[in-house]
Amino acid sequence: MKTLPKERRYETLSYLPPLTDAQIERQIDYILQMGYIPAIEFNETSDPEVYYWTMWKLPLFNASTPQEVLSEVQACRSEYSNCFIRVVGFDNVKQCQILSFIVHKPGASTYRY
Template sequence: MSKVQDYPSRLSDNSSRKFETFSYLPAMTDKQIREQVQYIVDQGYNPGVEHTEVENATGNYWYMWKLPLFGETDIDTILDECKACHEANPDNHVRLIGYDNYAQSQGASMVIYRGKGFK
């Protein structure tokens, strides 16, 4: 049997926290992030941008950046909104959500920018 790797994530250590599946992988390149945004668009999900302080990132409530981008299919527009949110809130984590209209839930979620104090 193979060994399972332990990720020492602790509430007391902001830099160790994991937020979603991509947190356990190496940081994505700009090209890989663009491909994930393309996936969100291809699935017909409505993109939305959220942010929160590093110390509150494990909570259920993140602040919504504007309204979701209903029907937006231009990847550059979506990434520009993520960047604008990050520039307005440089100390916060910023994540991109793909809202699935059919399932009435999030179909995708990933942290695009990590807040200051997070390694």
């Protein structure tokens, strides 16, 4: 058995290869099905010491389809292509962030929309 090489990991699902459009859409669909409120955040770095990311617009309270969220991800990506971009899901009952995953890394051309 061999130890994996030390590598920087970025939040939930980071141990997997970059997500395809269909996989991102399914994750967002899960957020919506669970009744969580999706939001998009961006930041220049993904350091674990950075607790606060800048929110892209307001949370998407009225989003009912993954495409609505993906279109906002694309808009954020167009304006802040030099930043990490993640989708988060908020639980309005527990009043906390339940999940998050990165959908764009600066300089990575593997994330398509």
